[in-house]
Amino acid sequence: MPAGPFPPHAHLASRATLHAKPPPHATHEKLLLAAGEIFAQRGFKDATVREICEQADANVAAVSYHFGDKAGLYAAVLEYAYTVASERTPVEAFFAHAHTPEARLRALVELMFTRIVDDGRPSWHGVLMAREMVEPTPALDRIVAQAIAPMWERVRAIVREFLGERATEDDIDMCGNSVIGQILHYKHARPVITRIQSRSVYSREQVNAWTRHVAAFSSAGLRAARAEIDARPTSTTKRTSSAKRQGAST
Amino acid sequence: MPAGPFPPHAHLASRATLHAKPPPHATHEKLLLAAGEIFAQRGFKDATVREICEQADANVAAVSYHFGDKAGLYAAVLEYAYTVASERTPVEAFFAHAHTPEARLRALVELMFTRIVDDGRPSWHGVLMAREMVEPTPALDRIVAQAIAPMWERVRAIVREFLGERATEDDIDMCGNSVIGQILHYKHARPVITRIQSRSVYSREQVNAWTRHVAAFSSAGLRAARAEIDARPTSTTKRTSSAKRQGAST
DNA sequence: GCTCGTTTGAAACGGTCGTTTGACTCCAAT
DNA sequence: ATTGGAGTCAAACGACCGTTTCAAACGAGC
Helix, strand or coil: CCCCCCCHHHHHCCCCCCCCCCCCCHHHHHHHHHHHHHHHHHHHHHCCHHHHHHHCCCCCHHHHHHHCCHHHHHHHHHHHHHHHHHHHCCHHHHHCCCCCHHHHHHHHHHHHHHHHCCCCCCCCHHHHHHHHHHCCCCCHHHHHHHHHHHHHHHHHHHHHHHHCCCCCHHHHHHHHHHHHHHHHHHHHCHHHHHHHCCCCCCCHHHHHHHHHHHHHHHHHHHHHHHHHHHCCCCCCCCCCCCCCCCCCCC | CCCCCCCHHHHHCCCCCCCCCCCCCHHHHHHHHHHHHHHHHHHHHHCCHHHHHHHCCCCCHHHHHHHCCHHHHHHHHHHHHHHHHHHHCCHHHHHCCCCCHHHHHHHHHHHHHHHHCCCCCCCCHHHHHHHHHHCCCCCHHHHHHHHHHHHHHHHHHHHHHHHCCCCCHHHHHHHHHHHHHHHHHHHHCHHHHHHHCCCCCCCHHHHHHHHHHHHHHHHHHHHHHHHHHHCCCCCCCCCCCCCCCCCCCC
16 A cells, blocks of 8 residues: 555545545656556556656656556556547547538548547557557456447447448448458558558658548448348348348449 | 577578478477467567466476577567468468459458468467567568568559559558458457457358458449549540549549 | 645565576487 | 487576555645
């Protein structure tokens, strides 16, 4: 246990019970910022509290005092990054003027690209989430419930618009995976992409080009998927296996 | 330095000079197999030589003796995994009966899915490569040159068939990214997919369904990309190539 | 000025990591 | 029988990790 009988990180247990005392102390916030940057760079396991505290001009004991332990600091960073990302990249702004399915798809692609390949500044929320996908920590369940699941429902809603009423849950999932898989690829495979595709520099203009491409590519894929779904024989009960005549257009 | 004056791992420097003496000793091979499995599970940094040696029924000093150090063992595992994967999943077999662009695309998707979500047995080559994409080690340059770049050229060749002569290098790269991004997503985002899409169990049948979907989705996306490319205004120099007025419906 | 809860600081603790040590076994060649 | 290199083993080394300790510094209320 830390020094004080009621250390600040005990607020994790009793959040809103105490009369509005979120600790806005300097060290607390400096640790949050430094930890966010280094966790995003190295991941939870490879990041060391010594490097975080060095960058925050704080003592190593400060992590234990303010956040309990390294995992508590990580959870606080995720919480902080989520609120910051929600404020800086509000979802409504991206979908405000999107009145057609194509426009909503385009807005979704742009939103995800913005959140994920946006470097610098306290915007490592997308980076931390992308890391959690690949090497999950015990905090993944909370992240999924808080951030990923709502976004995924939004993806599914847009995909459903394209696929129509006869689409199965598997159809929607696979098409949603195709859309966001294209986007996340630029994040996950970045070390390889920069080595193989020398023209890609992850600049603002390049990301805009990727956005246009992914939106157009996905739109065509979704329309083709709907055509195939509508061509399926209407069965009395639900059939998962596609044992039907594949009269492909080619 | 290890015990012997000419330890086995010196073969890294002088490969083919000595008259055909690859050490086929039991410990050497057991270490390779155990290390491949554990490196694929935990990644290079999180894998410990103690766990590897325990699984291989070998002493911790065996790593230093046979491979120099942990990085040398990792490099040997990559080399071994590459040859095993090339033998077990020969590229030619997948493209043998693919005589149309659609068939070649389908074969490519099937090949990559097979190599990447294929669990168990000494087939962790795709798993190790997927890991290197996300958290690269100093071995990434060699992997790119040896395995990824050739596969990427194959992807580009297939994409080029779809896009036609007027496609730019950026067109080909973006479309190639869209195809393999869909596939790799099922590998990279597996922890999230299994939590959100409860129907996905990564079974053989499920992977087959993903293969069919990604091939169809990509085929439609590529055809749409070609239509958009062909509808682009031709440059001032040359306009002979029959700019067919494809209905560029956006 | 004193008190007491809050926050910081240098140092150390216990643990795990990759790697090394040096004695040991085995076995083919002398 | 002896030699000497190849390979194995338990044990230890040094480095780094997260975390803890405890004294010192701080700052508002009396």
